[in-house]
Amino acid sequence: MVVRQNCENCNVLTKSFFSKLAKIDLLDLSEKKNCILYKKGQTIFTAGTRPNGIFCLNKGKIKIYKTGAYGKEQIIRFVLPGDILGLRSFFCDRNYTSTAVAIEDSLLCFINRQDFQFLLNKYPQITNSVIASLSNLLDEANIKITSLAQRPVRERLAETLLTLNKIFKPDSPSTAKHSVVTLSRKDIANLVGTATETIIRLLSEFKSDNLISIKGRKITILDLKGLNRIANL
Amino acid sequence: MVVRQNCENCNVLTKSFFSKLAKIDLLDLSEKKNCILYKKGQTIFTAGTRPNGIFCLNKGKIKIYKTGAYGKEQIIRFVLPGDILGLRSFFCDRNYTSTAVAIEDSLLCFINRQDFQFLLNKYPQITNSVIASLSNLLDEANIKITSLAQRPVRERLAETLLTLNKIFKPDSPSTAKHSVVTLSRKDIANLVGTATETIIRLLSEFKSDNLISIKGRKITILDLKGLNRIANL
DNA sequence: TTGAAAAACTGACAATTATCATTTTCAAAA
């Protein structure tokens, strides 16, 4: 669904690559971009297809995953409001190597190749942000490689819950104190890199130890210190 | 050990970021950089220390690894002649997050922060190569994450041997037909993400199946098709 | 050449994790 969303009073402008744009360019960008509302579960792009520009997430959450040898998803990362989606493929000028799916209703702004290139030329400092962003993603990926190769599932799950605690932080911290994770057990398994059953068993252990509480599908994270101890970081 | 190595007639110039430099800048770079010979096993930099510039590898091989929670090495990648070392940390302006050690006698050229920055300013297209390089490393890292999370050790070892086949390709393909891998079993384990004993057992299986031959520490890769079949890519 | 020291190898066993089959619970649509 196509909607309107102005860049000049965007709620995530300060967090994004575009925070240093002059007002005139922000107004111009508002005209040129396309804002699309994706329903939970909808695919934004699929591995193997060609990128025509980049996305900027205004609202919602996106999961990015690769499909492994046996057709199983491996979740690579989450995209949060203010993040850019599709940078790597854009700069490599190659097809997407992973798939992006909304895990909540999400508002995405699409900026096509030419318009983004225009901004890159006018604001070379964006390039530095791109390098910094890719560098951070690369270091995070290397940390994950080390973790997957060396640490047991229990530790990785505890670590993942700590990450999810940040990702699912309540919007108004005053009212709700704890993060509530609304990912499916399967998604958590595809993030930790293990079988769904293993996640279910470990989550009920964590529940018995009062580290988390489980109400139906929702996981509330209660004891950060305890999870940190198990994560063994 | 400090040696001299001119940039203008460098044997890996065409493979490197600096291939498009004007002659005058190459001559200038030759004056400014420091070339150092590292013996096999010597450390080039250690995680946690501060980068003061970048390295360009002229000859030899470098392993880059992270140290995990239990002190175990996880080899992230190898640096080959023509590759730049230390890019990520340089651009993030943070401390090194991994350690680099020579796995063969290696000749490295060090370019300090100011001199590299000068070249970046004069040749903005280098920035694009940097982005492309980081993007490729990121995609490779994500593939490795998926592999570690989803595939058994046997497949990962076969895949790793195929990678090592490229890395240890003989210099003159006419004389020697097969790649001879001179990594220790421990290094292979730290690359595949498993225990040394598991690697030893699987390697002798592969030997029985005539996929490789083992002479002391040296592994010769014989059957690429067979390894590909096992790797299940 | 020889004598450590390090690396490679082997076997037994234990721990971790995956798989599969089945039941129960939940959540969204009729």
Next chain:
DNA sequence: TTTTGAAAATGATAATTGTCAGTTTTTCAA
């Protein structure tokens, strides 16, 4: 509210991989 399909949970079992202790082989330097 009821229905129904999907997700979560559970149990039994098997496969994979790790650990530890000990032996053999290789490498490298004296």
